Amino acid sequence: xxxxxxxxxxxxxxxxxxxxxxxxxxxxxxxxxxxxxxxxxxxxxxxxxxxxxxxxxxxxxxxxxxxxxxxxxxxxxxxxxxxxxxxxxxxxxxxxxxxxxxxxxxxxxxxxxxxxxxxxxxxxxxxxxxxxxxxxxxxxxxxxxxxxxxxxxxxxxxxxxxxxxxxxxxxxxxxxxxxxxxxxxxxxxxxxxxxxxxxxxxxxxxxxxxxxxxxxxxxxxxxxxxxxxxxxxxxxxxxxxxxxxxxxxxxxxxxxxxxxxxxxxxxxxxxxxxxxxxxxxxxxxxxxx
Amino acid sequence: xxxxxxxxxxxxxxxxxxxxxxxxxxxxxxxxxxxxxxxxxxxxxxxxxxxxxxxxxxxxxxxxxxxxxxxxxxxxxxxxxxxxxxxxxxxxxxxxxxxxxxxxxxxxxxxxxxxxxxxxxxxxxxxxxxxxxxxxxxxxxxxxxxxxxxxxxxxxxxxxxxxxxxxxxxxxxxxxxxxxxxxxxxxxxxxxxxxxxxxxxxxxxxxxxxxxxxxxxxxxxxxxxxxxxxxxxxxxxxxxxxxxxxxxxxxxxxxxxxxxxxxxxxxx
Numbered sequence: 001x002x003x004x005x006x007x008x009x010x011x012x013x014x015x016x017x018x019x020x021x022x023x024x025x026x027x028x029x030x031x032x033x034x035x036x037x038x039x040x041x042x043x044x045x046x047x048x049x050x051x052x053x054x055x056x057x058x059x060x061x062x063x064x065x066x067x068x069x070x071x072x073x074x075x076x077x078x079x080x081x082x083x084x085x086x087x088x089x090x091x092x093x094x095x096x097x098x099x100x101x102x103x104x105x106x107x108x109x110x111x112x113x114x115x116x117x118x119x120x121x122x123x124x125x126x127x128x129x130x131x132x133x134x135x136x137x138x139x140x141x142x143x144x145x146x147x148x149x150x151x152x153x154x155x156x157x158x159x160x161x162x163x164x165x166x167x168x169x170x171x172x173x174x175x176x177x178x179x180x181x182x183x184x185x186x187x188x189x190x191x192x193x194x195x196x197x198x199x200x201x202x203x204x205x206x207x208x209x210x211x212x213x214x215x216x217x218x219x220x221x222x223x224x225x226x227x228x229x230x231x232x233x234x235x236x237x238x239x240x241x242x243x244x245x246x247x248x249x250x251x252x253x254x255x256x257x258x259x260x261x262x263x264x265x266x267x268x269x270x271x272x273x274x275x276x277x278x279x280x281x282x283x284x285x286x287x288x289x
Numbered sequence: 290x291x292x293x294x295x296x297x298x299x300x301x302x303x304x305x306x307x308x309x310x311x312x313x314x315x316x317x318x319x320x321x322x323x324x325x326x327x328x329x330x331x332x333x334x335x336x337x338x339x340x341x342x343x344x345x346x347x348x349x350x351x352x353x354x355x356x357x358x359x360x361x362x363x364x365x366x367x368x369x370x371x372x373x374x375x376x377x378x379x380x381x382x383x384x385x386x387x388x389x390x391x392x393x394x395x396x397x398x399x400x401x402x403x404x405x406x407x408x409x410x411x412x413x414x415x416x417x418x419x420x421x422x423x424x425x426x427x428x429x430x431x432x433x434x435x436x437x438x439x440x441x442x443x444x445x446x447x448x449x450x451x452x453x454x455x456x457x458x459x460x461x462x463x464x465x466x467x468x469x470x471x472x473x474x475x476x477x478x479x480x481x482x483x484x485x486x487x488x489x490x491x492x493x494x495x496x497x498x499x500x501x502x503x504x505x506x507x508x509x510x511x512x513x514x515x516x517x518x519x520x521x522x523x524x525x526x527x528x529x530x531x532x533x534x535x536x537x538x539x540x541x542x543x544x545x546x547x548x549x550x551x552x553x554x555x556x557x
Contacts, residue, residue: 017300056469079475087473094463095470097495107492111475143499157474 003030003053003085003165003197008062010048022048024221025062030165030199035191037212037229038201041243045221046201047090050167053199054085066165083112086163090170092154093147101127101145101153102138108161126156130186148179152186159190165197166190172207184211209233209247209268217244230266249273256280298358300418305534306348307419311428313535317542318416324549325408330556333549334404340545341411348419358414359407366403373399422454431529444519452508460501467496 010023022045030036040046051057052064055071055078064071066081089095098104105126109119127134130152137145142153155171171187172180188211190196202208208215208229215232217225219242225232232239236246236254245251249270253263261280267273301307306314328334345352359366379394417425430447437443468478471492478489 051469054473056472079477082473082475087470089466089470089473092470094496094500095467095474095492097492107471107476108474111477161474 002032002065002067003199004063004065005029005049005052006063006065008049008052008064009060010045010052010057011060012048014060022221023052026218026221026223027062028216028223028226030197032164032197033195034197035211035213036199037208037215038199038218039203039205039208039215039244040218041203044218046218047169048221049218050087050169050199050201053165053167054082054087056087079112083161084163085165085167086158086161088155088158088166088168088171090173092158092171093150095157096142096150096154099141100139101132101142104142104153105156105160108157112161122160122162123156126160129159129190130156131182132156146179148175148182151175151179151183155183155186163196165199167199167201169201170203171200172202172204180207187211203244205233205239205245205247206249209249210270217242229268233268234266298354298414298417299421300350300354301421302349302419304348304419306344306415308532308534309419309538310529310531310535311420311424312432312529313531313538314416314420315425315428315432317538318413320542320546321412322409324546325405325412327546327549327553328405329553331401332556333552334408336545336548336552337408341408341415344415348415350415350418354418355411355414358418359410362406362410366406369406370399370403373402423451426450426454427525427527427529444523456504459504460497463500464493464497468493 006027008023008026009021011019011021013019026045026049038046038049048057052059052071054066055064055076058072066084069076069081071081096104098107102123105123106119109122114122123138124134127138132138132149132152137149137153142150145153151171155168158166168187171183175183184207187198187200191198191211200208200211212229215225215227215229216223217232217239224242225235225238233246233250236250239246246254247268249272250268252273253267256263263276267276325337328337341355342352345355374391374395375389377392377395377398378390379392381393382390383393383396384391420428426447429450430443433441433443433446468476472478476489476492478486478493481489
């Protein structure tokens with residue numbers, strides 16, 4: 001089920017004194033099963049863009065097609081679309097409202113009009129997917145959970161709708177390193193296990209480098225880069241001029257190269273650099289002996 | 290969808306009206322309102338309109354912003370109009386069909402009182418369009434300051450207003466975000482009967498309250514951490530000063546009031 005964005009423009013406060021164009025002619029296609037990282041500086045239009053992906057915002061011009069359905073089409077079934085494209089907002093835990101975790105996760109499936117047995121099945125499934133224990137946690141109040149658990153419960157609330165595309169807006173924002181690892185781990189599992197299409201917005205280059213198969217870079221409302229992580233992260237100078245940075249692994253490679261070490265090009269993942277560093281260190285030992 | 294609410298409808302600019310002392314603007318707005326109440330005839334309204342139009346031109350605000358300000362009150366205005374039209378009695382009948390009796394006097398009063406409402410709203414809109422909320426509360430605090438002698442909490446009141454105004458955009462933003470997040474989970478805020486709609490608000494209101502309390506707590510903590518102890522002995526960043534501009538404005542407003550009083554004598 002491809003997600004097609006064509007010449008999308010969005011203008012906030014049109015005609016007022018504070019009019020700003022948040023998106024300029026953005027076009028791209030996301031294919032089934034892709035893991036796309038969307039990066040950009042604050043105010044680059046990332047969040048506006050993701051809200052277009054399930055029809056929460058309407059384009060001023062251009063089109064967004066989900067599975068061939070134009071989201072601007074008045075006759076299109078909005079619930080159906082929102083069920084296909086699940087959107088996890090930034091600080092998603094702020095949307096929790098029910099008395100118990102179970103009820104909160106059930107909110108989405110219930111809105112879809114599913115019967116109680118199916119809702120229950122989906123709640124259990126979603127909790128398993130985000131590694132929240134059903135037995136101990138489902139009857140707790142959402143406000144008793146830790147920050148990371150709340151975030152995961154909120155993600156489960158979207159997963160319970162069984163979206164075929166999952167869009168996450170800064171899923172790790174404001175979490176401690178441990179919570180971050182948990183969230184990234186579960187996103188990775190979702191992608192590898194169930195083959196879900198994932199769009200992850202982030203301004204952490206490292207998170208994107210670890211997970212994404214394709215990287216989109218936004219600047220001032222325009223899509224300025226679109227390619228594999230290798231392609232994007234070799235353009236370090238351009239990224240820096242946009243106020244973005246390259247992943248720490250790429251920085252490490254650059255600095256090692258500057259000191260005369262032989263480091264192959266296009267290394268951006270932790271696993272890859274580890275091999276190389278181990279080789280270098282072993283060589284160093286040999287020299288020392 | 291929440292962009293339609295123009296509560297802090299400040300229209301930034303550098304016109305003479307924008308540069309006036311907010312205290313003077315506040316006082317003159319009140320005087321203008323009194324002036325509108327003194328109007329006795331449509332000729333008077335014409336003068337009031339001309340005066341307002343002139344100010345809006347000087348302030349360089351598109352006139353449609355004033356009309357936009359009246360829009361939320363259209364039902365009250367229409368209600369006033371209809372009430373006066375059908376329930377006032379007069380001597381010269383215009384229309385007499387069955388139970389409906391329309392008279393000239395009733396029609397006059399209906400138009401007259403509705404116009405008064407329109408002018409009240411437009412007059413105050415000029416104030417809020419050209420004065421930022423912060424300036425406005427500043428002005429209010431200074432104007433209420435003398436009442437502190439009678440233990441009137443002028444500073445606290447102004448502080449509360451400032452905080453409230455400061456958080457309106459934040460809360461609107463938050464509401465918008467939570468609403469969208471729940472819509473992404475299939476929530477429906479737009480259809481159903483009254484009870485269903487009220488129920489649909491729960492997923493919106495609970496998170497909003499939770500975050501409001503958290504924000505209030507954080508803000509109180511931050512104020513205390515910076516030794517906030519109320520208004521005594523505080524100096525301010527922006528001192529308010531009356532200038533020649535304010536004197537000119539006051540004289541012009543006096544002229545307007547004189548014209549309106551004369552109009553009352555001639556036509557009233």
